[in-house]
Amino acid sequence: MKNKEVADILSKVAALLEIKGDNPYRIRAYQRAAQVIESLSQDVEVLAQENKLEKLPGIGADLAGKIKEILQTGTLKLYEELKSEIPPVLLTFLEIPGLGPKKVKVLYEKLNILSLDELEKACKEHRLAKLPGFGIKTEENILKGIKLFKEKRGRRPLGEILPIAEEIVQTLKNISPVEQIAIAGSIRRRKETVKDIDVLITSQKPEQVMKKVTELPLVEEVIAFGETKTSVRLKIGVQMDIRVVAPDSWGAALAYFTGSKAHNIRIRELALEKGLKINEYGVYKGETKIAGKTEEEIYQVLGLPFIPPELREDRGEIEAALEGRLPKLVEYQEIKGDGHVHSKYSDGTASLPEIVQKAEAMGLEWVIVCDHSQGLKVAGGIPVEDLFKKKREIEEINKRSKKVKLIFGAEVDILSDGSLDYPDEVLKEIDFVIAAIHTGFQQSEEIITQRIISALKHPLVHAIAHPTGRVIGEREPYAINLLKVIEVAAQYQKALEINAYYKRLDLNDVNVRAAIEKGVPVIIGTDAHFIDQMDYIHLGTATARRGWCEKRHVLNTLSYSELISWLKRLRP
């Protein structure tokens, strides 16, 4: 899949055009095309071969041609030309908070600044303040921006920020006069990584709320302070935006601040076609406000059903809503089990009774206890003789435990030649075999893909764990042809995991969608090594929802007995 590479070039073209000062709508067209290609669940190369690129929203004859050019030549003439006109190093300047395309252009043209160091030096020598539109404050802000840029860790995993955001909401509820309060933005959409925390509030006394916000102990710096909008930087290095609106604008504001930006733009265009205007305060027909109190209302006046936040990425959800084929997403409370938990038998820290207790507290019916296989010594892989001790303990526990059943599973290593880390006569005794790659990450795409495919074809394997091996912010996926893997999984009706650990979320949303479109069942597993990590199940469910999963696609919605029958197909 070259989707990422194509999207990357298109988005760089957009940024270069911005600095050049080109037509903003042309820029938007490139940005949108980049986004459409990146979130595609199909292979852009296949679409190009079938001449279907122009069917994609926002892609016309010209962009289709440009995409083909990238696929054929690896680059784009326009891109190369722009790079010779505008030094690409300026693109990194755009990442500095406070610097946009206009100012970057001036810096380049008037001062010929071509590196971060030069920029820093020019600020300190007050050479910027003399430029039109610049001043002393601008220099200070750019210096601050450079510092933040240098120490920034980029987007942060949702699982890290969500609990903090929820705690802030709870605190604000307690200490300030808020009526309604909710987290919006990418956190509400449950995007796997987030850049900032958006909080929406209704209150009779906005100024008091805003004051309390700036006084929170977590706040490091106030970036902007207004009655309706306040921005602060938290000590953990994340920005938080707080918006206060009137109660009758709650729905409009919630929709607006939940985004995504691309979704909002489409929604507003749709409104314009109907002679309506939407902003964060409501939907207007001329001067008259006709909706705004609830989100449902907003969608309703546009003739649309409610679109769940997890779908709001302009990945076809608006078209689906218009045509009445929006998926009925799997619900968080429909999840009946956890497909992947480690115990003390390998490198987990929880005993089997502790797992049962936790599952019961969470309202789950079943947990598959998958420990590592014998070869993975660093992770305490279980030697064959101990496996049966674990099996007996599970049987004992299941006799006593009425509400929660444990399932005897194993996360079995796929060795570098594609064979499995237990012999068949052992695998046969294990009720759930999930195979995974933990070694040989550097192998070629062909070899890794083949390893996984041979595991999928193995008659005793039920599923593949964390299929791409990526770790968010730490490790890129290994080279893998996931589309081939999906095809084989579909053919053999084997499951692919949505690993719910907050740094994995693997498969990710786009890949989940690609899998279920081919008829591959998915199974959510937390990969918990500590008992509380079982709570990450909700992140896996969020990923399933972002991947357009309905209940029928997700094995975790099966009851214990239904799951056992699904597993037994391979254990006659």
Next chain:
DNA sequence: GCCGTTTTCGGCCCGACTGTTTTCAGTCG
């Protein structure tokens, strides 16, 4: 650059806050 049961040309989402300005451009979400 895209797009069309008001258009194949002339539109294209909308507003808050800051800083440099005396009325607004730039940035951001």
